[in-house]
Amino acid sequence: MNWVNDVIQGILLGGYYGIIACGLxxxxxxxxxxxxxxxxxxxxxxxxxxLLLQHWSVSPFIALLPVLPTMILFGYVLQRxxxxxxxxxxxxxxxxxxxxxxxVIQNALEQxxxxxxxxxxxxAGSLVTAAWRINxxxxxxxxxxxxxxxxxxxxxxxxxxxxxxxxxxxxxxxAEDPDTAELVGINSRAVYARATAIAIGIATLGGLALxxxxxxSSYSGPDQLIFAFExxxxxxxxxxxxxxxxxxxxxxxxxTIGSQINPEWSVLSxxxxxxxxxxxxxxxxxxxxxxxxxxxxxxQAGT
Amino acid sequence: MSFLELExxxxxxxxxxxxxxxxxxxxxxxxxxxVGANGAGKxxxxxxxxxxxxxAAGRILLDGRDITRMPAYKRVHIGIALVPExxxxxxxxTVEENLRVAACNPGRGHWTLERVLEAFPMxxxxxxxxxxxxxxxxxxxxAIGRALMTNPRLLLLDEVSLGLAPIAIEAVYASLxxxxxxGTTVLLVDQDFTRAAAIAHRVVCMLEGRFVLEGKGSxxxxxxxxxAYFGLGRTVETTA
Numbered sequence: 240m241n242w243v244n245d246v247i248q249g250i251l252l253g254g255y256y257g258i259i260a261c262g263l264x265x266x267x268x269x270x271x272x273x274x275x276x277x278x279x280x281x282x283x284x285x286x287x288x289x290l291l292l293q294h295w296s297v298s299p300f301i302a303l304l305p306v307l308p309t310m311i312l313f314g315y316v317l318q319r320x321x322x323x324x325x326x327x328x329x330x331x332x333x334x335x336x337x338x339x340x341x342x343v344i345q346n347a348l349e350q351x352x353x354x355x356x357x358x359x360x361x362x363a364g365s366l367v368t369a370a371w372r373i374n375x376x377x378x379x380x381x382x383x384x385x386x387x388x389x390x391x392x393x394x395x396x397x398x399x400x401x402x403x404x405x406x407x408x409x410x411x412x413x414a415e416d417p418d419t420a421e422l423v424g425i426n427s428r429a430v431y432a433r434a435t436a437i438a439i440g441i442a443t444l445g446g447l448a449l450x451x452x453x454x455x456s457s458y459s460g461p462d463q464l465i466f467a468f469e470x471x472x473x474x475x476x477x478x479x480x481x482x483x484x485x486x487x488x489x490x491x492x493x494x495t496i497g498s499q500i501n502p503e504w505s506v507l508s509x510x511x512x513x514x515x516x517x518x519x520x521x522x523x524x525x526x527x528x529x530x531x532x533x534x535x536x537x538x539q540a541g542t
Numbered sequence: 543m544s545f546l547e548l549e550x551x552x553x554x555x556x557x558x559x560x561x562x563x564x565x566x567x568x569x570x571x572x573x574x575x576x577v578g579a580n581g582a583g584k585x586x587x588x589x590x591x592x593x594x595x596x597x598a599a600g601r602i603l604l605d606g607r608d609i610t611r612m613p614a615y616k617r618v619h620i621g622i623a624l625v626p627e628x629x630x631x632x633x634x635x636t637v638e639e640n641l642r643v644a645a646c647n648p649g650r651g652h653w654t655l656e657r658v659l660e661a662f663p664m665x666x667x668x669x670x671x672x673x674x675x676x677x678x679x680x681x682x683x684x685a686i687g688r689a690l691m692t693n694p695r696l697l698l699l700d701e702v703s704l705g706l707a708p709i710a711i712e713a714v715y716a717s718l719x720x721x722x723x724x725g726t727t728v729l730l731v732d733q734d735f736t737r738a739a740a741i742a743h744r745v746v747c748m749l750e751g752r753f754v755l756e757g758k759g760s761x762x763x764x765x766x767x768x769x770a771y772f773g774l775g776r777t778v779e780t781t782a
Binding site for chain 1: 592593594613614615618619623624626630632633634635639642643644645646647688689691692
């Protein structure tokens with residue numbers, strides 16, 4: 240029975256990983272940018288909410304309302320001013336640019352907020368402690384359930400956006416072949432800026448989830464990035480939208496089961512699963528299922 | 543004032559000059575066929591007109607307006623659409639999505655999803671299929687349809703019949719007739735000279751980046767075209 244609980248807790252944890260992986264997968268899928276500052280951006284969002292809560296005693300969810308649009312705007316400007324320029328110089332330059340951005344954000348946060356560990360859990364009231372007790376061994380925390388629900392909602396909303404709206408169709412077209420997209424009247428730069436804005440908005444949600452369920456400091460970003468990156472790779476590297484959520488769930492389950500065997504093995508067992516997927520001949524869960532298909536966003540060769 | 547004007551347009555691929563200072567005037571509603579051997583610079587010229595290739599020198603004027611430096615997506619909005627060589631469909635989008643994603647300028651022309659599907663009846667049953675699963679002829683029809691969805695005033699067609707079965711070429715050209723009936727200005731590149739000349743008002747032959755022969759499709763003899771196409775007369779001159 241304990242195992243069942245572990246798996247359930249792992250799935251809920253996977254919801255959190257799914258949220259932080261989502262923006263990373265979107266940016267990789269649309270622009271082939273691996274955003275090494277993704278975790279730091281999530282932490283930046285958490286600190287902005289922390290800053291607001293220093294002055295107003297409101298719920299962190301209220302603090303999200305002004306922070307989310309601010310971060311979305313930040314993403315848009317970041318793409319237009321920094322990443323778009325770096326994209327022109329090949330695939331390696333955006334990697335270096337985001338690596339630099341990561342260092343800038345970490346140091347700026349430490350300058351502004353100091354090295355202390357923070358959490359927004361205290362301001363969230365009973366949400367953090369509440370739980371639904373299923374039976375004597377299984378209980379679902381309200382926060383875990385809410386995070387998982389939010390993850391599913393984020394992925395479903397993104398799926399609807401990409402498949403049903405003209406703007407989403409433009410994003411898929413640009414992801415596949417930016418040159419041809421321009422030839423049918425799509426401004427690829429504007430599409431890219433939209434993609435980064437969305438990715439960073441979702442990262443901010445991840446920052447809130449992190450701040451509520453755990454603690455964060457100026458240097459928490461890279462850890463979040465690693466988990467997000469592992470989730471994306473386990474899910475099949477942007478070959479499918481839901482892959483990153485599935486990858487997050489696999490990672491979460493691996494970590495909770497690992498920690499049940501030995502508390503020190505929690506993070507390690509997640510890494511081991513990641514490495515196993517990485518060295519497996521197909522690589523990635525969803526690529527395994529749908530056969531060896533090229534990532535959806537790669538330009539088709541020979542056309 | 544002519545509809546489209548090229549003034550000494552030069553296009554380069556790095557050090558290689560693919561198009562050497564060509565000039566051309568095209569009236570509204572005119573259909574021009576561009577013929578020439580591989581490497582003559584036809585595709586580069588078309589990509590230069592569409593904005594996918596930045597000219598090294600010269601000017602492009604549409605309605606007298608200089609659009610030489612205008613990015614490709616903005617040229618689509620003022621009415622230039624290219625059907626690129628090799629179709630270049632969005633393989634993971636369905637046929638309908640490929641068409642819809644190009645929908646812009648709804649006020650100008652009357653091409654809508656319904657009209658395009660009417661003009662290319664073979665696409666109707668394929669609407670929900672991924673473009674990657676289509677045959678060559680179906681892909682070409684989708685690519686032309688996609689360009690029409692932008693309601694172009696100038697349609698650039700690159701190698702429409704390349705790699706297609708004769709029956710597919712037949713179908714594509716039959717549908718093209720419906721497009722021509724709308725009075726759209728067309729610049730057409732095709733290896734199939736007879737077919738291209740049949741629907742064109744004027745034929746221009748390109749050789750090594752220059753226009754070497756120009757005339758009405760019906761007036762040019764096969765010998766003239768062959769000579770210009772392979773540069774036979776010119777070779778004699780230069781070696782002599």
